Amino acid sequence: MREHPLARILLRGATALVLLFLLAPMVAVVVLSFSPTELMVLPPGGFSLRWYEDFLTAGRWVLATRNSFVVAIATTLLATLLGTMAAIGLQLGRFRGKAVLVTLLTLPMVTPYIVTAAAMFFAYAIIGLTGSLLGLVLAHTVVAVPFVVVAVLATLQTFDANLLRAAASLGAPPMLALLRVMVPNIWPGIAAGAVFAFATSLDEFVITLFMAGPGQFTLPRQMYASVRESLTPTILAAATLLFLCSLLFLLASEVLRLRAARKLRA
Amino acid sequence: MRRTNWLAALLIAPLLLLILGSFLVPVGLTLFRAVQDREVAQALPETSAILAAWDGQGLPPEAAFAAVARELGAALEARRIGDVAQRMNFARTGMRSTLLRTARAAERLRAPYAASLVALDARWGQAETWLLLRSAGGPVTSLYLLRAMDFTQTPDGGVVQAPTDERLYRTLFLRTFGISLLVTAICVLLAYPVAYTIARLRAPWSSIALTLVLIPFWSSVLVRTTAWFVLLQREGPVNGALLGMGLLEAPAQVIGTRIAVVLALVHVLLPFAILPMHSVMTRLDATYLRAAASLGANGMQRFLRVWLPLSLPGVLAGGAMVFLLAVGMYTAPALVGGDRDQMVAWFIANFLNRDVNWGMAAALSAYLLAMTGAIVALARILTGGMVGARG
Secondary structure (H helix, E strand, C coil): CCCCHHHHHHHHHHHHHHHHHHHHHHHHHHHHCCCCCCCCCCCCCCCCCHHHHHHHHCHHHHHHHHHHHHHHHHHHHHHHHHHHHHHHHHHHCCCCCHHHHHHHHHHHHHCCHHHHHHHHHHHHHHHCCCCCHHHHHHHHHHHHHHHHHHHHHHHHCCCCCHHHHHHHHCCCCHHHHHHHHHHHHHHHHHHHHHHHHHHHHHHCCHHHHHHCCHHHCCHHHHHHHHHHHCCCHHHHHHHHHHHHHHHHHHHHHHHHHHHHHHHHHC | CHHHHHHHHHHHHHHHHHHHHHHHHHHHHHHHHCCECCHHHHHCHHHHHHHHHCCCCCCCCHHHHHHHHHHHHHHHHCCCHHHHHHHHHHHCCCHHHHHHHHHHHHHHCCCCHHHHHHHHCHHHHCHHHHHHHHHCCCCECCHHHHHCCCEEECCCCCEEECCHHHCCHHHHHHHHHHHHHHHHHHHHHHHHHHHHHHHHCCCCHHHHHHHHHHHHHHCCHHHHHHHHHHHCCCCCHHHHHHHHCCCCCCCCCCCCCHHHHHHHHHHHHHHHHHHHHHHHHHCCCHHHHHHHHHCCCCHHHHHHHHHHHHHHHHHHHHHHHHHHHHHCCCHHHHHHCCHHHCCHHHHHHHHHHCCCCHHHHHHHHHHHHHHHHHHHHHHHHHHHHHHHHCC
């Protein structure tokens, strides 16, 4: 089936414009972050790394970067471990109400972040977890873990359960069979979930806005504070670094997707 | 089999406990906070008990006057007066000053309290004040849920519209709904041709175009909103370009307007519309199109009668996703919008952080949650209906 040539030109033109709309702001941020002056105009009329130098030497930006990565790494480890375990359990178990359980575990995905943030703010204030990195990690884990559960559950659909029976018949205890037979087979799904968990934590802003004191500011939180204060290209240097991270996440998730697809064909 | 189930339960339990303790129970507590009423009963227990026994006719007995004077004074010393004052002031503006003045004067007041309290503040001579105090005795109240819909309760228990200058929230919900609907409509209209074109492109162009959609999808909402904040400045690139092309006479103030909010929201949410549509369209069975062609359908007919209906589940999924994310959005309006463009999330944040009125934050959260729940349910019913219709 082919469209009318004119329709095709119009469709492709419209698509190109929409893609331009989606990408142009990101490109502009990257270009402006190298601006030699405080003025944020295009074209920037020069090239300079002074805003990156500013970013790397200002105490609050360094702290925010460190906090962001500490929280994101801890969140990824916790979410990947708990999410993978739960997904495997959901796949193995033979009990009623499994669909309800999956819905409950993935509910944070469809709940507005502001409601989650308000709820956690109330609850964490009672037990004194607001204003601590541990509280931030737990909060981020709750919103990141559904992605791990969904990704691992999806990969488990392609796992041949006979392999576990074979392992059992060879005398492997269930835990050993899971670790040595199942996990190596489903790792692309686990890794994809981990990438999503990392990205979710690194980008999370609304919950952090309520949970983090000045000592726990993450990069998005510090960006927001700085934008409110005064707009400098240092913010754009931070934005560019976060953008670079998201490009890496995209790359990683695509590599994992291709690997999973190849595995499925093999 | 039983052993497997034990193992499964063991594997699920840690995550279930985390979600339960850190999400489900807190959300439940939040919903409860929308109706909870304990400030007055906690700080003024004796007053509350006396008023609960009072028949509500005329003014309460002298014992109530004496109790309120003593307990307000004690609450001031225990630094608990703030909560009571805020709770009562929210029910009726002006109560804060009455309560604070009485608390500060409590030591100087002498019996008969009915006379000395009224002399201190005429409000104590009004039956309404006492009825308000009685209705605040807890343990639950409809005050916040009603106020979040611009209603208020009269002292005798009837529900009426809130005073005009305090009416705000129905407009707020309508605005949130309107902005979300507009953003969803724009996203769906923009996303459909893009998803269609990408689905029909040949490799490697289809992958390249899809990657260009995935780049913004993976990058942070705050980064993208900040980008718009920079681009739309008065001296920013967008104004510069429009001035340069002669489309504008003077730089336009876009930050702080509804246009900026809609623009940023569309930019943030558009990938969420494109991706589900694209995924449905690439899996769409091309034999239907060939069958339609062999039956003599022209291009337009093939699109309208075959492609469009088959791709509707994707449109619905994308649209529902965009709407769901839009109604709860805090970041984009907070950054690029003005005071009159803020949505429900911004008010929840303000009640939490600035006003410290947790009852209102909880009530607004409850309505927002109900709204998103309705969207999810509606999307499920509609997609279910579609799948069912095709057998």
